[in-house]
Structures are given as structure tokens and as C-alpha cells.
Amino acid sequence: MLHVFFAPALILALTTPNAFAQGKGDPVAGAEVFKKCEQCHSIGETIKAGNAGPALNGVIGRKSAYEKEFNYSPPMRSARLTWDEPTLARFLKSPKGLIAGTRMLFPGLSSPKDIEDVIAFMGQYDELGRKKQ
Template identity: 45%
Template structure:
């Protein structure tokens, strides 16, 4: 009887679970970003700004990076939806940006990239839970 109830639920939610963000895959997607951007505790601005803490950060605010006026004055905050729109077509989202990138169109790869980026705080440190260091009280 339990199996008869669980199977339909698994089938109903299975496709959405398969679309869950995958930070490990996002790290692979980030490989193409590395040409211009760095992330992590030793990250430095390069052709593009450091991406530590990018999700939740106001656009154009990384100290020491020379942003385009379009990016600096965009008024954007990089939440998941805004970042998704931007990474699909940077020049359409922020006309005048100096980011030279045609865009990432695949929704799954974008979600995975966001999962990877979200692991890093503003100092470039990964959250313990994101690295799998989950502790159980009393153990």
C-alpha cells in the first residue's frame, strides 16, 4: 500500500527534483567564466570583477574594479532572477556593459552556475553546509 502511494508522488515530483541546482556541475559551467572572473579566498579582479558574494550584491560595487557606467548605474541587485536574465544576454539586460559574452541560454546550466556562485560569501569562503560538512546535534 505504501509503495502504491509513494510511486505516484515520486513520478510527480521526479522531474522537478532532477532540475534541482547542482553546485558541482555549476563549477564546471564556471570554467568558461574563469577567463575573466575569479572566485574564492584568493580571488582578484581581472578582466571582470571578483564574483565572491555576487548573489545578493548590488551591481557595480566590487572595490577596485573599473565598471562601465552602464553597470555602475544599472541599479541592479544580483538576485537569482536578475543574474539569470543577465547571463542569458548581458548586453540586453545592461545596454552599454563592457562584459563581452554572448550569453548562456541553458536554464539548467544557469541554475547550476548560480548554485556554485551562491556557495561563496563576500570573502570568498564557502559555507560549511555547501561543502557537505553537515553536523547532527549530539554527534
């Protein structure tokens, strides 16, 4: 009678948008990875004042340098990228490798799994910092 227990889990997996919409990363593991970003970036409905970096709400799919009030570096301002998952992955692996002269003083994430997971974590939030259902 094992199927009695597995069927609800399968239905949940099939109806949870994150299971497919956000690539193959694990958002729960990504929350741990995001601790490396938190000293400079906010995500969610509470935006810390005085962060060194822009808030990352709804970042996936947005144009680079989207935060109107943020003082970006000239190379970031003129990069004209779209933060789709492959572009974000390249940036997070090596910020300076993708955008020479970026003001993001972060060496990059060396683990491809950490990159996938943190992208899945960020993908949970819409542009207003609300968790997508």
C-alpha cells in the same frame, strides 16, 4: 532493510543548507559551467590579478557594481540592480540584453540548466570567498 541505507542520505540532504537555500541548481555541475567565466572572473579565496571582470564572491544578493576598485562601464555603474537569482539569470542569459553597453564581452549562456547550476555554484561562496558551511 533498504531504509537503513537511505535514512542517512535523507538526513544529509535535509541538513545541507545548499539543498534548499540556493534554488534548484547543482553546484557541482555549476563548477564546470564556471570554467567559461574563469578567464575573466575569480571566485574563492584566491583572486587572480589582472582579471578583466570583478571577483564574484558573495555575488548573490549584492548590488550591481559592488567591487569598489573595479573599473565598471558607465551602464553597469548606473544599473542599480540587486543580483538576486532571477536578475542574475537574466544577465547570464544575455548580458547586453539586461545592461546595454556592458563591458562584459560574453554572449550569454543559452541553457537554463547551466544558468541555474552556475548560480548554485557561485552561491557557495561568501563575500570573502569562503565556502559557506
